[in-house]
Amino acid sequence: xxxxxxxxxxxxxxARRSKDKLLVxxxxxxxLVALVAVFGTVLAPHxxxxxxxxxxxxxxxxxxxxxxxxxxxxxISRAMAGARVSxxxxxxxxxxxxFLGTTLAIFAAWNGGWVDRNINRVLNVMFAVPGILVAVxxxxxxxxxxxxPVIALTIVYVPFYARVVRSSAVRECKMxxxxxxxxxxxxxxxxxxxxxxxxxxxxxxxQATIAFGSALVDFAAVSFLGxxxxxxQAEWGLMVADGRSEILSGAPQQSLVAGACxxxxxxxxxxxxxRLSSRIGADR
Amino acid sequence: xxxxxxxxxxxxxxDQPLLEIRRLGIExxxxxPPRVLVQDVSLTVxxxxxxxxxxxxxxxxxxxxxxxxxxxxxxxxxSGDINFDGRSVDKLSRSELAAYRSGDVxxxxxxxxxxxxxxxxxxxxxxxxxxxxxxxxxxDANDKAVALLAEMGIGDAGRRMKQYPHQLSGxxxxxxxxxxxxxxxxxxxxxDEPTTALDVTVQSEVMAIxxxxxxxxxxxxxxxxxxxxxxxxxxDTLVVMYAGTVVERGRAEDVYIHPRHPYTAxxxxxxxxxxxxxxxxxxPGRPATAYExxxxxxxxxxxxxxxxxxxxxxxxxxxxxxxxxxxHRSEELAAVLKEAASA
Amino acid sequence: xxxxxxxxxxxSRPNAGITDGTILPSRRGAEVPADTPSAILAVxxxxxxxxxxxxxxxAVKDVSFTLGExxxxxxxxxxxxxxxxxxxxxxGLETATxxxxxxxxxxxxxxxxxxxQRRADARMVQMVFQDPFGSLDPxxxxxxxxxxLLAIHYSLSSSAASQRxxxxxxxxxxxxxxxxxxxxxxxGGQRQRVAVARALALxxxxxxxDEAVSALDVSVQAQVLNLLVDIRQETGISYLFVxxxxxxxxxxxxxxxxxxxxxxxxxxxxxxxxxxxxxxYTQSLLDAVPKPGWKPRRRTS
Numbered sequence: 001x002x003x004x005x006x007x008x009x010x011x012x013x014x015a016r017r018s019k020d021k022l023l024v025x026x027x028x029x030x031x032l033v034a035l036v037a038v039f040g041t042v043l044a045p046h047x048x049x050x051x052x053x054x055x056x057x058x059x060x061x062x063x064x065x066x067x068x069x070x071x072x073x074x075x076i077s078r079a080m081a082g083a084r085v086s087x088x089x090x091x092x093x094x095x096x097x098x099f100l101g102t103t104l105a106i107f108a109a110w111n112g113g114w115v116d117r118n119i120n121r122v123l124n125v126m127f128a129v130p131g132i133l134v135a136v137x138x139x140x141x142x143x144x145x146x147x148x149p150v151i152a153l154t155i156v157y158v159p160f161y162a163r164v165v166r167s168s169a170v171r172e173c174k175m176x177x178x179x180x181x182x183x184x185x186x187x188x189x190x191x192x193x194x195x196x197x198x199x200x201x202x203x204x205x206x207q208a209t210i211a212f213g214s215a216l217v218d219f220a221a222v223s224f225l226g227x228x229x230x231x232x233q234a235e236w237g238l239m240v241a242d243g244r245s246e247i248l249s250g251a252p253q254q255s256l257v258a259g260a261c262x263x264x265x266x267x268x269x270x271x272x273x274x275r276l277s278s279r280i281g282a283d284r
Numbered sequence: 285x286x287x288x289x290x291x292x293x294x295x296x297x298x299d300q301p302l303l304e305i306r307r308l309g310i311e312x313x314x315x316x317p318p319r320v321l322v323q324d325v326s327l328t329v330x331x332x333x334x335x336x337x338x339x340x341x342x343x344x345x346x347x348x349x350x351x352x353x354x355x356x357x358x359x360x361x362x363s364g365d366i367n368f369d370g371r372s373v374d375k376l377s378r379s380e381l382a383a384y385r386s387g388d389v390x391x392x393x394x395x396x397x398x399x400x401x402x403x404x405x406x407x408x409x410x411x412x413x414x415x416x417x418x419x420x421x422x423x424d425a426n427d428k429a430v431a432l433l434a435e436m437g438i439g440d441a442g443r444r445m446k447q448y449p450h451q452l453s454g455x456x457x458x459x460x461x462x463x464x465x466x467x468x469x470x471x472x473x474x475x476d477e478p479t480t481a482l483d484v485t486v487q488s489e490v491m492a493i494x495x496x497x498x499x500x501x502x503x504x505x506x507x508x509x510x511x512x513x514x515x516x517x518x519x520d521t522l523v524v525m526y527a528g529t530v531v532e533r534g535r536a537e538d539v540y541i542h543p544r545h546p547y548t549a550x551x552x553x554x555x556x557x558x559x560x561x562x563x564x565x566x567x568p569g570r571p572a573t574a575y576e577x578x579x580x581x582x583x584x585x586x587x588x589x590x591x592x593x594x595x596x597x598x599x600x601x602x603x604x605x606x607x608x609x610x611x612h613r614s615e616e617l618a619a620v621l622k623e624a625a626s627a
Numbered sequence: 628x629x630x631x632x633x634x635x636x637x638x639s640r641p642n643a644g645i646t647d648g649t650i651l652p653s654r655r656g657a658e659v660p661a662d663t664p665s666a667i668l669a670v671x672x673x674x675x676x677x678x679x680x681x682x683x684x685x686a687v688k689d690v691s692f693t694l695g696e697x698x699x700x701x702x703x704x705x706x707x708x709x710x711x712x713x714x715x716x717x718x719g720l721e722t723a724t725x726x727x728x729x730x731x732x733x734x735x736x737x738x739x740x741x742x743x744q745r746r747a748d749a750r751m752v753q754m755v756f757q758d759p760f761g762s763l764d765p766x767x768x769x770x771x772x773x774x775x776l777l778a779i780h781y782s783l784s785s786s787a788a789s790q791r792x793x794x795x796x797x798x799x800x801x802x803x804x805x806x807x808x809x810x811x812x813x814x815g816g817q818r819q820r821v822a823v824a825r826a827l828a829l830x831x832x833x834x835x836x837d838e839a840v841s842a843l844d845v846s847v848q849a850q851v852l853n854l855l856v857d858i859r860q861e862t863g864i865s866y867l868f869v870x871x872x873x874x875x876x877x878x879x880x881x882x883x884x885x886x887x888x889x890x891x892x893x894x895x896x897x898x899x900x901x902x903x904x905x906x907x908y909t910q911s912l913l914d915a916v917p918k919p920g921w922k923p924r925r926r927t928s
Contacts, residue, residue: 176756177764180822183718184776184829185749187742194775198766340844341815437925454706483705484871488915491923510845513917540919554849556874558901558916564878566849570814 023275029268030209037087040080048073048081048234057251067253069239070246075257081234082258086265089150089219089229090212096154098208101161106192106200108162109169120166123159131156131218139227146229149222153215161207168203172196202280209273213266220262236262300370301328302472302504303352309363310347310356310528318361320574321347322528325364326601329472334498334505336515336536339525340551342573345508348525349474352506353391354381368472386417390465392494394477396457400449406460407445414468425467432463436493455486462494472504480509491518512551516540524548527582528574534607543625544609544618547583552625565624581611589617667832667865668694668717673726675712686712688889689726694833699859699866701876701883701897703912709889710869714835717867718754731832746780753826757838759818763810769796769821770806776828795824800854816847820854827858835867840875852879873916877901885909 036043045065052072059067066075108119131153138152139145172178173196181191220237222228229235231242236258243254310322322344329335339345350356352366354373366373368388376384393399400409410432411425420428426445433441436459449457458478465473478494479487495518498505509515515522515536522539524532524547532545543549553565569586577585580595587594593612601610611617675687687709694700704710715721717728719735728735730751740748756762764772773792777783783791793803799820810818819839826834836855840848856879859866868880876883877897884894885908893906904910914924 176758176761179720180754180756180762180825181764182745183720183749183752183754184825185742185746185779186775187779195764195767199764340846485705485911485915485926488923489926492925495923511917512845513919513921516919517917517921518923551845554846556849556852556872556878558873558877558913558918561878561898564849564853566853567846568850570816570847571844 020275020279022271023279026268026271026275029264030272033083033265033268034087036080037083040083044074044077044080046074046077048078049232050074057246057249057253059251059253066257067251069242069254075239075254078234078239079236079257079261082236082239083261083265085146085229085233085235086216086220086237086262089146089235090215092150093153093157093215093219094208094212096150097157097211098161098204100154101158102165102197102200102204104158105162105165106169106196109166109173110188110192110196112173116166119162123162126156126159127163129156132221135218135222136225136227139222144227144230149219149228153218153222157211157215160211161204164207165200165204168200169196172199203277206273206276206280209269209276211273213269213273216266216269217262301330302333302369303329303506304367305348305352305364306367307364308348308351308366310344310351311361311363312359313361314359320528321360322351323574324601325525325528325530327523327530327533329504329506331471331504332499332502333521334495334507334519335521335523336519337506337508337523337525338510338512338515338551340510340571342527342571342576343525344528344574345525346476349391349476349506349508353385353389353474355391382417386413387419387468388470389472389474390468390470391474391476392458392461392465392478394480396454396461397449399461400457402449404448405445406447406449406452409449410445410460410464410467413464417468419468428467429463432466433460435497436460436463437489453486455482455490458482458486458490459493462490462497466497466501469501470503472506473498475505475507477509478507479514480511487514494518512540513555524551527572527577529582529610530601530608531583531610532607533601533609538605538607541626542618542622544604544607544614544621545583545611546587546589546617546621549621549624589613589620665696666693667696667698667731668867669727669729670713670717671727671729673713673716673728674724675709675716675721676724685889687716687723687886690884690886690889690891691726692884692891692894694865694867696832697859697863697865698882699868699880701868701870701880702886703870703873703876703883704886705871705912707888708886710871710886711837713886714754714837714867714869717833718752718835719748720754749831750780750829751831752833752835753829753831754835754837755819755822755826755839757841759815759822759842762822763818765810767809768806769808769810769813772821773806773825773828776825780829791828795828798827798858799824800850814847815843816851819843819851823851823854823858827862827864831864833865833867835869837869838871841870841872848875855879873901873912885912 041048050073052068054072055068056070056072057068058064061067064074064076066079069075069078104119108116134156135149135152138148142148178191178195181195219228220235220240223235223237224241226241229238231238239258240255240262243252243256243258246252247255305328306326308322308325309320311318311320325344325348327335327337337345337348347356351362352373356362362374368384373384404412407426407429410429411422414420414425415422430441430445433444438444438456438459444452452460461478475494479490482490491514497503505519507515507519516539519536522532522534522536523530524539524545526547532539532543532548534544539548540552543552550565550567554567556564567586572582572585574582580597581587581590581599584590584594591613597612599610599612601608604614670693671691673687673690674685676683676685678684690709690713692700702710702713712721716723717730717735735748763769770792773795774788777788777791792806796802796805801817801820801824805813805817805821810821813821822839840851843851852875855866858864866880868876870876880897882895883897883900885892885900885906887908893900893904893909900909901913904913
């Protein structure tokens with residue numbers, strides 16, 4: 001449609017019938033996993049840390065829906081407890097990098113010129129560094145645990161945000177209304193926080209959703225390598241690692257369940273983020 | 285290669301309109317209820333005839349010509365008939381549709397830049413259509429393209445053929461678009477606001493060139509615009525659309541000087557004059573779309589002459605003198621409307 | 628009930644009832660001498676060159692004009708004429724390469740303006756842009772937007788601010804219902820009205836209209852032009868009207884200057900320039916406008 005014809009779509013009338021099924025399904029899955037992460041320990045059928053060596057490495061049964069691990073702990077309960085840790089890790093990473101990345105992006109877009117160019121150069125360098133290695137390095141230097149990989153990955157994820165948000169911010173800053181605000185004497189700070197940020201946040205949110213999946217995998221990977229969360233803490237990556245020895249003895253339940261949790265969660269978040277991005281594109 | 289028409293009665297081809305649109309309706313199906321954009325639109329274009337489709341936002345004029353080329357999105361549901369040379373455009377198979385779009389008709393869009401590939405030269409753009417559909421050999425196509433560019437008044441056509449679109453100004457590029465539309469010898473040209481984005485001096489020249497070509501080749505043209513003055517100057521027949529329906533249809537000079545529908549008269553009266561200062565005549569409210577107007581006349585909400593009958597019953601398009609008008613009160617308002625338009 | 632009704636809410640402005648095309652007595656179309664003490668804007672030898680060395684392009688070449696207080700001046704030209712660049716320099720959105728711009732006797736400078744200076748400048752010149760769809764923050768309600776502007780420049784109590792917002796909306800022919808709406812529910816004409824309201828909120832001396840009605844439907848354009856005429860009559864504000872449309876220019880301005888490729892080719896009272904142009908470019912512009920009896924013509928080259 002020509003630009004002139006588009007003028008007629010400004011009235012609100014009627015409901016759009018086309019529903020994005022993928023959005024709904026993926027959103028539901030993400031919500032479900034999030035609920036488990038928050039309430040997991042309450043809902044779990046067994047205490048996640050309760051060992052029962054006599055009943056180790058059992059297959060699925062009525063008492064243990066997904067079996068037990070090498071120390072007799074109920075797998076599904078541990079998976080639910082692990083959800084909390086994995087979510088917390090990915091959550092901190094995403095929130096931290098979103099905050100830093102968005103701030104950097106808007107700063108670069110608003111100032112333009114050499115500020116923008118140099119920030120871009122720094123971001124490009126950061127892009128080149130593989131995230132896992134930085135996380136491993138951080139753990140090696142500062143000791144394994146929860147925080148070292150989280151902080152390292154937060155820093156590593158900043159350029160992913162900054163790049164996407166920056167291009168959106170640049171476009172926003174070129175809009176006539178921004179110039180109008182400048183002309184009206186509104187301060188740069190207020191324009192950036194009240195106007196640019198608000199209009200850029202849908203894209204940042206969609207990006208955050210996609211990044212959540214990656215952050216989860218990266219965090220789990222670090223724990224898998226033994227450099228993240230330590231046993232007896234329940235965490236999906238850790239459980240996958242833990243279950244390796246049992247696979248050969250014919251009891252793959254632990255690795256399988258933990259691995260499946262990771263895959264399902266990551267796919268759900270990726271699809272959700274993707275659908276959100278499309279909706280933003282469609283709305284413009 | 286044009287679509288062969290086994291149904292065309294020999295000897296009566298001269299009377300058969302090139303394009304016939306009958307009771308066209310377009311609605312968007314991804315809304316509940318479906319949003320009507322065009323309702324009950326009928327018009328014809330004969331060979332050698334220029335028909336102007338005039339309207340503001342929401343009038344449905346762009347949608348109408350897109351429907352005629354079957355360029356509407358999937359969520360648009362089309363009802364009614366669109367016939368080219370007696371054959372239904374809606375029922376064409378894929379290959380027939382391709383032949384129709386590449387041989388029988390051509391479209392000139394409003395914005396040449398978004399319809400040209402910035403990575404290909406002007407020459408490549410001009411010949412790709414005819415060469416891809418195997419209508420001409422590459423060398424012949426090149427010669428023809430150069431000749432057409434020269435006819436467009438583009439000096440140094442050979443050099444221009446090797447340039448890229450970004451190297452040409454808007455007016456020049458639009459002339460290239462016109463040349464492109466003529467490459468495959470169409471019989472009907474759809475022009476969707478071809479000069480709206482151009483400067484007024486450039487518009488004058490581009491329109492002069494287009495009219496020359498239409499007349500020399502005896503082509504039909506369906507010309508969409510919001511500019512009544514422009515349409516009146518370059519077309520034989522004017523079709524005025526409002527809120528997805530046709531409100532008036534008649535000979536261009538007739539409609540222009542003696543409008544018989546209150547909307548046409550109001551549109552004519554609201555143009556700012558270059559010769560006289562006066563309080564501008566405006567129509568209260570804003571142009572509506574088909575799905576916003578209820579039963580009754582589409583223009584009733586904004587019409588200063590509306591009566592209860594206007595608000596409750598939709599006036600059909602009926603003959604009034606030599607034009608067709610969709611207004612209950614056209615005859616009694618004739619004098620008032622004529623005066624309003626000429627003020 | 629949507630506030631965007633097709634039928635249009637009754638426009639409560641004084642001249643709104645006159646929509647029948649009455650020919651008004653000619654306004655002050657008399658020449659405004661360049662050195663009139665009441666010139667609110669004086670532009671002298673304005674030049675703007677874009678681009679770096681070797682790839683320079685002069686958008687504005689040595690343009691001079693004045694705008695009298697309460698007057699309405701049109702800058703007429705086609706694309707590439709430099710009219711928008713000139714307007715932007717006056718607004719302070721661009722810096723001139725050479726020449727001076729004086730508003731109310733004080734020079735306009737863009738570089739290194741402190742916050743206080745920017746705020747003071749905002750009270751002198753405001754602008755309405757061409758694109759109604761990019762002129763408003765899509766995520767901000769109309770009323771909130773106006774309140775934001777008022778809060779920066781005036782210290783008003785909450786109720787006083789609400790009153791002012793109401794007054795501004797009414798001044799542009801909208802009403803309180805629109806205050807709570809988002810831009811996407813408004814039509815192009817309504818958005819431009821909001822843009823005018825925002826500009827007027829700061830009570831500027833000069834309002835620049837950069838092709839402000841070009842993107843509107845003809846019937847809506849007429850409404851907005853009538854509105855602009857009324858506002859000038861009521862408030863005595865001065866207009867700088869950038870436009871390529873000679874009909875619009877005739878209706879809304881008293882004086883005009885014509886730019887071609889960055890150069891000023893003609894100036895004078897609008898009526899005089901359009902009725903008996905002295906420069907051939909102005910004549911060619913007039914010849915190209917579709918009107919009764921007009922036929923498109925190829926340039927004789």
